Amino acid sequence: MKVSIILHGFFECQDNRTIWVSHGYKGIFKLSINTDFTEATAVVLDTTLQTDKNSSLIRFKNKILYADKAGVFGYDSITNTFKKNLELSPIVTQSEYISGKLVVDDTEKLWGFSKDNMSYVDINHLTNTLKINQIAIPYYLRKGQIGYENIAHTSEQNYLIGITDGYLSLDLSKINYEHKHLIRLNAITLLPLDNNEIAVDLKEDGNFDYVNNSISFKYSVPNFSSYNKVQYQYKLEGRSNTWSEWSSKTTLTFDNLAFGDYNLQLRAKVGNTPSQNTIHYNFTIKRPWFLSNLAIGCYIIVVFLLAYCIHKSYKKYFKRLHEHKELENERLITSMKNEKLNQKIESKNRELAISTMSLIKKNEVLNGIKKELKKELKKKKLVEESKSIKLINDNLNDSKDWSFFEQAFNNADKDFLEKIKKVHPDLTPNDLRFCAYLRLNLSSKEMAPLLNISLRSVETKRYRLRKKLGLDQDSSLVNYILNF
Numbered sequence: 001m002k003v004s005i006i007l008h009g010f011f012e013c014q015d016n017r018t019i020w021v022s023h024g025y026k027g028i029f030k031l032s033i034n035t036d037f038t039e040a041t042a043v044v045l046d047t048t049l050q051t052d053k054n055s056s057l058i059r060f061k062n063k064i065l066y067a068d069k070a071g072v073f074g075y076d077s078i079t080n081t082f083k084k085n086l087e088l089s090p091i092v093t094q095s096e097y098i099s100g101k102l103v104v105d106d107t108e109k110l111w112g113f114s115k116d117n118m119s120y121v122d123i124n125h126l127t128n129t130l131k132i133n134q135i136a137i138p139y140y141l142r143k144g145q146i147g148y149e150n151i152a153h154t155s156e157q158n159y160l161i162g163i164t165d166g167y168l169s170l171d172l173s174k175i176n177y178e179h180k181h182l183i184r185l186n187a188i189t190l191l192p193l194d195n196n197e198i199a200v201d202l203k204e205d206g207n208f209d210y211v212n213n214s215i216s217f218k219y220s221v222p223n224f225s226s227y228n229k230v231q232y233q234y235k236l237e238g239r240s241n242t243w244s245e246w247s248s249k250t251t252l253t254f255d256n257l258a259f260g261d262y263n264l265q266l267r268a269k270v271g272n273t274p275s276q277n278t279i280h281y282n283f284t285i286k287r288p289w290f291l292s293n294l295a296i297g298c299y300i301i302v303v304f305l306l307a308y309c310i311h312k313s314y315k316k317y318f319k320r321l322h323e324h325k326e327l328e329n330e331r332l333i334t335s336m337k338n339e340k341l342n343q344k345i346e347s348k349n350r351e352l353a354i355s356t357m358s359l360i361k362k363n364e365v366l367n368g369i370k371k372e373l374k375k376e377l378k379k380k381k382l383v384e385e386s387k388s389i390k391l392i393n394d395n396l397n398d399s400k401d402w403s404f405f406e407q408a409f410n411n412a413d414k415d416f417l418e419k420i421k422k423v424h425p426d427l428t429p430n431d432l433r434f435c436a437y438l439r440l441n442l443s444s445k446e447m448a449p450l451l452n453i454s455l456r457s458v459e460t461k462r463y464r465l466r467k468k469l470g471l472d473q474d475s476s477l478v479n480y481i482l483n484f
Helices: 293-379 387-396 399-412 416-423 429-439 444-451 455-469 477-482
Strands: 010-015 018-023 027-033 040-046 056-060 063-068 071-076 081-084 102-104 110-113 118-124 129-135 151-155 158-163 166-171 184-190 206-208 215-220 230-237 251-254 260-270 279-285
Touching (some): 056 102, 444 455, 455 477
Parallel strands (some): 206 279
Antiparallel strands (some): 018 027, 027 040, 056 063, 071 081, 118 129, 151 158, 158 166, 184 215
């Protein structure tokens, strides 16, 4: 099989007959070459890896390595696949990934490049173990083209790092990995609303009023290396228990902190070397005046007073409601009693009316009989009255009828006779009887048979009773008796 080989990406020879080619878009190819090196006898595309434009392919310690944003992968000739090398992967993944480019120098060091560091791998020839060393030269200082990073060994511990507009010189012997850096808290400033900043004594724990709940902290790490990047991290206990992301800012501001106790912790790293110390600063934001103990006590008192007033108001309301209900019940009972009394009075009045009408009818009948008997006696020219007439006269003047009537009248109109007798003590029993008939609003015609007298005699009795009662000519006798 004849294949024209055009190398668009990186390539590496595994042995005299095998060449690996990495293409940023198409993938990794394994080419088998004939003995004359004139043609490829086989081309195999590896499907186990997903390549990207900043990946690289290299041979290190007789192993084919491939690196991209997922890490470093080594070719396993037994399974014919690439497997991730966990020991070497940190050289491209230990900080934010920018390039998978790997370089092997003539001292057999493997170099990798990330955003914050350059890394190289040394081999301990006694234990045959790998050691990754990080050099804090960030990408913005290297200024190289991503995917084309390179480094060359010149002599002993000296190296040249290629960049866009020249090179950097690196002497590994002068890198002090054991240098201790200290982070310092330089200033604390309160930021009240009136913009008049207030400096705070660093030697004492802070105890700040609530109006000064916006605070600024300034800190730094003395560093005299121009290429070492200093980054800071903080944690404010009382607000959050997690560390923040690393940042190069040397000022930290907290706005509108809630009242309570806080502990600010600050730490740093210079390159990859952490600061020797961690700053701890304790401070307290006091409660606002409206949440002070005095204010809370006042609130409690106000709540109790309000609850007491509401309780009293409801108690008064329900008492009034109960009284109103009782009054309604009393009115209902009184109404029922009055209705019952009225019914009783009506019943008594009916009895009185019936008794009165009975007397009237009886007397009218007796008078009629009497009149007829007298006519008969006159026809027969008898002078003496018969026993029948005498019996009729006795019945017409029967005191039992008056006693029955008086009892019925007192039941219907209690105490009238007693009251009028008290006011007019000179009234005779006949006068009281006449007053009772007037109280019933009987006419003279109706009273005549009851009194067994003529209609004119009734008018005469009216006249005499008016005089006894002391009424003038214009006053109505009936109205006087009815209104008594």
